[in-house]
Amino acid sequence: MTFKKLNWFALIGGILLLVLIPISIYVSWWKLSVGDDLLTVNASPVNTSFNVLGTQLSSGIIWAVNITSILVFLTCGIIMLIYSAIPAKPYAKDLLGYAYRKPLYMVILYLAGLLVTLYAAQAALGIGVPLAGSSTITLPASLSIGANISVMVSSTFQWPFWLAIATAAISIAARIYHTRISSPKQTTQSTSNGAVTPTTVTANVQK
Amino acid sequence: MNKVKILLTLLTIAITVTPIVVEVLIYRDNLLGLIIPPEITDLINGDNNSSNSIGNNNVIDKLLNSQFELPKPVGDPQYDPETRTLSATFSFTNPLQTPISIDKVSSGIVSHDDGFFIGNLTIDEPIRLDPGQTADITITSILSDDAVDYLKDKAEDQDSINIDLIDLNVDLAGIQVQLDKQNIGDISIPSQLFG
Numbered sequence: 001m002t003f004k005k006l007n008w009f010a011l012i013g014g015i016l017l018l019v020l021i022p023i024s025i026y027v028s029w030w031k032l033s034v035g036d037d038l039l040t041v042n043a044s045p046v047n048t049s050f051n052v053l054g055t056q057l058s059s060g061i062i063w064a065v066n067i068t069s070i071l072v073f074l075t076c077g078i079i080m081l082i083y084s085a086i087p088a089k090p091y092a093k094d095l096l097g098y099a100y101r102k103p104l105y106m107v108i109l110y111l112a113g114l115l116v117t118l119y120a121a122q123a124a125l126g127i128g129v130p131l132a133g134s135s136t137i138t139l140p141a142s143l144s145i146g147a148n149i150s151v152m153v154s155s156t157f158q159w160p161f162w163l164a165i166a167t168a169a170i171s172i173a174a175r176i177y178h179t180r181i182s183s184p185k186q187t188t189q190s191t192s193n194g195a196v197t198p199t200t201v202t203a204n205v206q207k
Numbered sequence: 208m209n210k211v212k213i214l215l216t217l218l219t220i221a222i223t224v225t226p227i228v229v230e231v232l233i234y235r236d237n238l239l240g241l242i243i244p245p246e247i248t249d250l251i252n253g254d255n256n257s258s259n260s261i262g263n264n265n266v267i268d269k270l271l272n273s274q275f276e277l278p279k280p281v282g283d284p285q286y287d288p289e290t291r292t293l294s295a296t297f298s299f300t301n302p303l304q305t306p307i308s309i310d311k312v313s314s315g316i317v318s319h320d321d322g323f324f325i326g327n328l329t330i331d332e333p334i335r336l337d338p339g340q341t342a343d344i345t346i347t348s349i350l351s352d353d354a355v356d357y358l359k360d361k362a363e364d365q366d367s368i369n370i371d372l373i374d375l376n377v378d379l380a381g382i383q384v385q386l387d388k389q390n391i392g393d394i395s396i397p398s399q400l401f402g
Binding site: 034035036037038050051053054055057058059060061063064065067068071072075079091094095097098136146147148149150151152 | 209211212215218219222223226227229230233234240241242243244246247303304305306307308338380381382383384385386
């Protein structure tokens with residue numbers, strides 16, 4: 001193995017994917033705070049927790065989703081690292097194909113889940129929570145027992161979220177870089193009976 | 208499809224399905240608990256003896272057991288004739304497992320019987336209470352000459368006065384509560400008014 005043969009983007013992407021797991025467990029991607037931390041939500045694909053009046057709440061389905069996300073990041077990171085060292089092997093493209101899209105899918109699914117949850121809160125309770133930023137929300141009359149109750153709500157994307165986006169971008173860059181470093185190049189050729197067989201050609205022959 | 212691709216597909220299915228299957232098996236007797244946290248279910252069902260409670264001081268259990276108490280008066284209201292300041296002290300315990308701050312309390316005080324305006328009340332300074340901590344909260348109100356005369360008149364045939372708080376504003380732990388009117392019952396008329 002030579003350094004020239006490494007897919008550097010995949011190497012960095014693989015390391016970032018593995019590093020992202022412990023980081024996202026301790027620092028959430030998105031944080032919501034209501035009042036003086038009376039209600040806090042820390043949400044990341046690998047660890048989502050709700051704290052209501054100092055009491056931690058947990059849900060089985062969220063735990064399962066978090067474990068699945070950890071396993072996805074873990075397998076993608078390991079497979080990306082393996083691929084980065086052997087990008088010219090015949091099965092390398094399969095390894096890369098498994099690993100390079102999933103970080104992007106995770107970010108997209110995470111954002112979609114967040115948006116759906118906030119929309120559901122708005123539709124069901126009439127409480128508009130900002131995706132990012134601060135606002136004062138007034139509880140609907142049905143929840144405020146005759147009083148006017150308003151509370152400051154602030155939410156923010158934290159730095160691991162941007163790291164996850166960078167990781168997804170680097171993973172896609174690894175796929176683009178793969179086409180440049182994969183050698184020999186493969187084309188397909190049809191035989192007389194219609195079957196498609198791979199044919200190896202070199203750059204010189206193509207010229 | 209080659210072996211690597213098949214292996215990776217199986218891996219994807221395994222890591223996606225296994226955690227959910229495990230959770231479904233764990234919650235097979237109570238599938239609702241898979242989605243709704245047990246603490247919330249207990250709150251809805253009014254179950255005070257949940258085995259899922261986190262510690263003995265679970266705030267939800269406390270709320271269910273009505274251990275959340277409104278501030279209690281400490282002694283009788285005091286009046287300082289020199290500053291014409293009426294003060295009343297209340298004891299309040301933070302029942303939560305998180306610190307709370309009382310940044311602002313302001314309100315008008317009126318007689319419940321005839322709506323006579325007695326004064327405005329406020330707290331001297333913001334108060335911060337750690338979990339479980341009890342503190343005395345003193346509210347003060349500077350009385351006008353008319354209010355002092357009114358209370359003296361009332362004191363001739365009664366030793367207490369039923370009062371309402373109007374336009375009550377409380378800033379508690381970042382939550383602003385505003386009430387147009389709230390009756391707080393009988394408050395004894397300070398004897399210092401006659402000194």
